Each structure stands twice: as structure tokens, then as C-alpha cells.
Amino acid sequence: GIQVEQSPPDLILQEGANSTLRCNFSDSVNNLQWFHQNPWGQLINLFYIPSGTKQNGRLSATTVATERYSLLYISSSQTTDSGVYFCAGLAGSARQLTFGSGTQLTVLP
Amino acid sequence: KAGVTQTPRYLIKTRGQQVTLSCSPISGHRSVSWYQQTPGQGLQFLFEYFSETQRNKGNFPGRFSGRQFSNSRSEMNVSTLELGDSALYLCASSFSSVTDSFFGQGTRLTVV
DSSP, X not given: OOOEEEEOSEEEEETTOOEEEEXXXXXXXXXXXXXXXXXXXXXXXXXXXXXXXXXXXXXXXXXXXXXXXXXXXXXXXXXXXXXXXXXXXXXXXXXXXXXXOOEEEEEEO | OOOOEEXXXXXXXXXXXXXXXXXXXXXXXXXXXXXXXXXXTEEEEEEEEETTEEEEEOSOOTTEEEEEOTTSOEEEEEOSOOGGGOEEEEEEEESSTTSOOEEOOOEEEEEO
């Protein structure tokens, strides 16, 4: 199966700062998603982005499929952005999402 | 449109017992997959069902099993519970296995 690496593992920001989270995958993927895990454990969909760039408010994501990485940008961060961010990919005929180990984001007031 | 619903939300069981968790997918979604999340191992794939057929299974012992009904609802069962089975169990549904997946709130299982 594919390997998914996320960086950095931990990130501490002051409210209002911008940040970039990275996801590298070991093989081509045909499904790439970013999630935010809330304090109660639910994974909230942020982006479905196997390639290209998408934006949703203060968040945007870019996947460069040919170079096997994806970036999640958070601008003007707020305390409510705190939590763990995961990327997950699905490759080939495997019908299972492979998750990275996550980035723990803490936004300080 | 209702999201993915998992029941129960919390569960405490004793070693050796068995447990059944339930997942109702988003209406119209036929693919249901299950994941286990632990602090040490992260998020790991358990299995995926599509139209009542298990199409893929992760690297878990046979104590972990599942099924899917004709209305796409799915259950997973863990028999002979071990302390290490304590985890957050997450269910995801998707229209197909290559479209985006949507997760339920999870079932937090504690084995004592």
C-alpha cells in the first residue's frame, strides 16, 4: 500500500498567523482528502483534492499529483482551527484510505 | 441531508466480551468502510463493504468482522475483546470507493 507522511507533526501559532501543512505520498493517488478532527473525534471533511487547487474561505489546498504531495494552507488562523489535521489517500485498486499521522495544530489567543 | 450516524457513541466492555457497533451511511451511499484510531497506531483501515459485499479487509485478526445490509447500514463486531481493542472506531460512507468519504462521529470503545 501507499505511505503517507505529514509534516510538521506539531505546529503552534499565534491567532492571525498563516500556516502550511504538507502531505507526501509514496505513490500516485486517485483520491486525496484533507480532514480536521474535532475534539469529539469526528473527522470533518475539508477538501477532496486529487489534483489542482481549491479554496474554501480561509482554507485552501493544492495537490501536485505528478510530484506526489499536497499542501493545506490556513490563513488568518483562529483558535477554533486548533485540532488535528489529517490527509488521506487512496491508490490503485485498493479501496481503503491510508492516513498520515496528522498535524496537531494549536492556535493561541 | 443527514450525515453518517454511528451508534452507540460510547461503550465500556469487559475483556472477553463481544461488541457490535452500528453505522448508518448517508442516504444513497453504498460504500461503507470502518477505521480504528488509537494513539499508538493512528488511523487504520478495518474493512470496506459495497452492496453487501466485503471488498477489502485490513490487517486485523479474525475477531474483527462486519457486514452490510440491503439498506447499506453496516455493523462491525469484535469478539473476545482485548484491552488493546480500546479505541475510537470510525465509519465512513461514500457514493463509491473513489469519491470523497464522509465520517461519522465515531464510537469510543473502552475495554476494561
